Amino acid sequence: MIILEDVVKNYGSDVPALNGINLHIQKGEFVFIVGKSGSGKSTLIKLLLKELDPTSGEIFVNKKNLNKVTRKKLPFLRRDIGVVFQDFRLLPDRNVYDNIAFAMKVVEAPNRKIKSRVLAMLSMVGLLDKYKSFPNELSGGEQQRVAIARALVNRPAILLCDEPTGNLDPANSNAIMKILEQANKQGTTVLVVTHNMDIVAQMKKRTITMSDGKVISDREKGGYFYED
Numbered sequence: 001m002i003i004l005e006d007v008v009k010n011y012g013s014d015v016p017a018l019n020g021i022n023l024h025i026q027k028g029e030f031v032f033i034v035g036k037s038g039s040g041k042s043t044l045i046k047l048l049l050k051e052l053d054p055t056s057g058e059i060f061v062n063k064k065n066l067n068k069v070t071r072k073k074l075p076f077l078r079r080d081i082g083v084v085f086q087d088f089r090l091l092p093d094r095n096v097y098d099n100i101a102f103a104m105k106v107v108e109a110p111n112r113k114i115k116s117r118v119l120a121m122l123s124m125v126g127l128l129d130k131y132k133s134f135p136n137e138l139s140g141g142e143q144q145r146v147a148i149a150r151a152l153v154n155r156p157a158i159l160l161c162d163e164p165t166g167n168l169d170p171a172n173s174n175a176i177m178k179i180l181e182q183a184n185k186q187g188t189t190v191l192v193v194t195h196n197m198d199i200v201a202q203m204k205k206r207t208i209t210m211s212d213g214k215v216i217s218d219r220e221k222g223g224y225f226y227e228d
Ligand SMILES: Nc1ncnc2c1ncn2[C@@H]1O[C@H](COP(=O)(O)OP(=O)(O)OP(=O)(O)O)[C@@H](O)[C@H]1O
Pocket: 011, 017, 035, 036, 037, 038, 039, 040, 041, 042, 043, 044
């Protein structure tokens, strides 16, 4: 599902941001990626989306070798990957329904299908009653739930989350984790970058720790190693 082989990413400075990453993530896994600021977590996410190319090494996502995915084929790769960021990134001039529907309109889904899927996603994230609200009328936790609904509406095989609870309080963070766990139970492979070690400890999932562009520990069920 996700394989990295000897991946190096050098932005041009003396020290590479990623310095020899080897990683296998199976279909259906739920994985946390932790590590101090600058350790390379977001760089890893950007490589998986092919927003960046590695300096060397190979990356496979859904059996596709990203070094061989052409610009023309990029939309097909990205269609299979949902993404959620710390800062929500909703379209400010569209309501909740249209923010989620937009992701399906882009792939030219028929309107009837769009409606039933968007409503199903809104129900999953508990926001059916807010479908007409605009992003600036929602709390941070609600905005993030819309962002997750949007990321999942096309039923991607993989959901990548870069600090999804970074702007949220503990109650909202827990609610977001419940939704991610539900998506995972429905078969989505979920990767979550986070600094929230309380959540990592609670969830008891595979946890990969990065430091200086390397994986320094990879443990099942929430054991982690973290130096601040
Ligand atoms: N576009 C860029 N150009 C040059 N250097 C970069 C760029 N993006 C990231 N870096 C550097 O690469 C390293 C890894 O950055 P990255 O954003 O992947 O870290 P991170 O683990 O996500 O950190 P944080 O927890 O603060 O989000 C850092 O040293 C950073 O300064």
